[in-house]
Amino acid sequence: MFDLVLKSGEIHDGTGSEGFKGDIAVKDGCIAEVGETVGDRAKEVIDVTGLIVSPGFVDMHTHSDFTLVADGRAESQVHQGVTTEVIGQCGISCAPVCSHDAIRSVSPWYTDRASHPHWHGFGEYLDVLDQSGLGVNVMAFVGHGTVHRAVLGDELRAGEPHEVDEMARLVEQAFDEGAGGFSSGLEYFPGILAAPEHLVPMCEVAAERGRLYATHVRNRDTHYDLGFSEAIATARQSGAKLQISHIQPKFGAPDYAMEHTLEIIDAARSRDVDIAFDVIPHDWNHTLMAAILPKWAQAGGLDEVLGRLVDTEARERIKANPQPMWLIVKARRWKDIVLLNATENRNLVGMDFEEIGRMRGQDPYDAVLDILASEGEHIMSTMWTSKSFCNDDVELCLKQPECAVISDTVAIANDGVLKDLVGSLSGYGWAARFLQYYVRDRGVLSMADGLRRMTSVPAERLGLVKRGALKRGYHADICVFDPESVASNATARNPRRYASGIAHVLVNGQLAMRDGKRTSENAGQVLREFNA
Numbered sequence: 339m340f341d342l343v344l345k346s347g348e349i350h351d352g353t354g355s356e357g358f359k360g361d362i363a364v365k366d367g368c369i370a371e372v373g374e375t376v377g378d379r380a381k382e383v384i385d386v387t388g389l390i391v392s393p394g395f396v397d398m399h400t401h402s403d404f405t406l407v408a409d410g411r412a413e414s415q416v417h418q419g420v421t422t423e424v425i426g427q428c429g430i431s432c433a434p435v436c437s438h439d440a441i442r443s444v445s446p447w448y449t450d451r452a453s454h455p456h457w458h459g460f461g462e463y464l465d466v467l468d469q470s471g472l473g474v475n476v477m478a479f480v481g482h483g484t485v486h487r488a489v490l491g492d493e494l495r496a497g498e499p500h501e502v503d504e505m506a507r508l509v510e511q512a513f514d515e516g517a518g519g520f521s522s523g524l525e526y527f528p529g530i531l532a533a534p535e536h537l538v539p540m541c542e543v544a545a546e547r548g549r550l551y552a553t554h555v556r557n558r559d560t561h562y563d564l565g566f567s568e569a570i571a572t573a574r575q576s577g578a579k580l581q582i583s584h585i586q587p588k589f590g591a592p593d594y595a596m597e598h599t600l601e602i603i604d605a606a607r608s609r610d611v612d613i614a615f616d617v618i619p620h621d622w623n624h625t626l627m628a629a630i631l632p633k634w635a636q637a638g639g640l641d642e643v644l645g646r647l648v649d650t651e652a653r654e655r656i657k658a659n660p661q662p663m664w665l666i667v668k669a670r671r672w673k674d675i676v677l678l679n680a681t682e683n684r685n686l687v688g689m690d691f692e693e694i695g696r697m698r699g700q701d702p703y704d705a706v707l708d709i710l711a712s713e714g715e716h717i718m719s720t721m722w723t724s725k726s727f728c729n730d731d732v733e734l735c736l737k738q739p740e741c742a743v744i745s746d747t748v749a750i751a752n753d754g755v756l757k758d759l760v761g762s763l764s765g766y767g768w769a770a771r772f773l774q775y776y777v778r779d780r781g782v783l784s785m786a787d788g789l790r791r792m793t794s795v796p797a798e799r800l801g802l803v804k805r806g807a808l809k810r811g812y813h814a815d816i817c818v819f820d821p822e823s824v825a826s827n828a829t830a831r832n833p834r835r836y837a838s839g840i841a842h843v844l845v846n847g848q849l850a851m852r853d854g855k856r857t858s859e860n861a862g863q864v865l866r867e868f869n870a
């Protein structure tokens with residue numbers, strides 16, 4: 339007797355094979371049978387005629403490290419079929435920390451509206467996460483930036499060899515306690531301070547465990563080739579498997595940058611460096627607004643940073659920065675830059691900076707710095723989004739068979755303690771929009787291949803155990819959706835609308851969505867063991 343049978347759907351097993359009409363039987367949280375017919379010997383049968391049955395989506399790059407502690411339900415993700423998330427990306431993780439006070443400064447999207455137990459080590463953090471009623475499964479990477487802060491605090495230097503050894507020891511300990519990979523964010527403080535010599539000892543720990551080194555590279559515009567080559571050199575020297583995160587070049591890169599980057603990767607691969615990459619399926623980019631500040635302006639603690647934002651001379655120096663993180667700012671394309679998330683300036687969210695500047699009667703750049711200053715302690719959750727990516731680049735990436743599709747967002751909910759947050763323009767609709775726009779409307783990928791990029795491609799790269807495909811004995815993480823109507827409903831002005839077209843979602847065999855509605859099931863788990 340099965341627990342559940344999904345009957346007469348179009349089954350796409352996630353491996354890229356063409357779909358076929360058939361049934362899936364679930365028992366004890368796992369897939370018991372997949373085939374043209376499995377019979378009706380089940381406690382419950384759901385007819386899924388006309389719908390696609392796919393493995394649940396694996397989002398291999400998110401920043402939900404703290405939002406899942408604050409509200410584990412992961413509503414924005416479950417509503418679009420995501421069943422596993424990989425947190426701890428771009429060098430940012432919630433652990434390890436050396437004091438409870440440090441949790442606030444390392445945690446992305448930290449909000450003091452959330453009450454939560456405290457932690458120090460990585461394992462303790464994962465225990466907290468496991469108790470937060472997870473709507474999705476979670477794999478956690480340990481971030482270089484967080485490890486750097488655990489050893490050096492806010493000091494503005496890369497670390498002496500003995501300090502780097504201490505960082506590597508912390509990475510090793512995090513792996514022992516369940517971390518699934520190591521990440522860096524070389525465009526952010528403190529990752530920006532690190533050269534390959536500082537990263538290699540930590541990447542060597544990842545290599546010994548057969549785990550990924552995922553990196554947000556140093557530069558993806560004017561010096562993109564240096565940025566990508568640095569990532570490759572670090573991986574080669576350490577022996578780690580490399581995952582280049584959200585690879586698409588940014589505004590200011592030459593037209594051929596994506597093509598050239600693929601050539602660089604091919605050349606390294608032919609010499610045995612193990613490289614793969616992922617892409618954000620959107621031409622709008624997003625990041626922390628504070629990342630526009632040059633390194634010197636980000637130094638020190640929060641008070642020092644806020645002090646510079648209101649100092650006339652410091653402001654002029656910030657505005658004159660010749661190489662800001664977003665060249666679209668230097669080009670003053672304010673119309674293509676939108677405030678995405680703010681706490682003290684919530685009334686401006688969804689507006690572009692041309693509008694904001696006009697409304698406030700000031701230069702948009704001054705508006706940016708004023709908004710940052712007035713956000714105060716919320717500065718690290720203040721986000722903006724810009725039309726910094728090129729759709730041709732996204733499509734060229736998607737045509738590479740090893741390219742995974744990621745959100746780069748945070749799991750949130752439009753009710754509860756996270757209701758006012760926004761993670762990215764398509765945080766509530768990235769997977770749905772990928773299927774809607776790139777697969778259905780543009781036909782860049784077939785449905786089978788499109789689904790592969792959000793299921794078996796990331797699952798195999800990450801070493802997830804028995805997830806990412808619909809196979810007998812695998813965990814029953816399943817998404818059932820309507821290929822004709824699946825769509826994102828999120829816009830810059832209304833970024834918190836859930837996706838549509840998702841009928842049923844199973845996480846570890848439990849129905850998290852049923853008939854298009856979220857159930858009260860939160861059957862996700864923290865994953866702590868992986869295939870090498």
Ligand SMILES: [Zn+2]
Pocket residue numbers: 427428523554583584
């Ligand atoms: Zn990143």
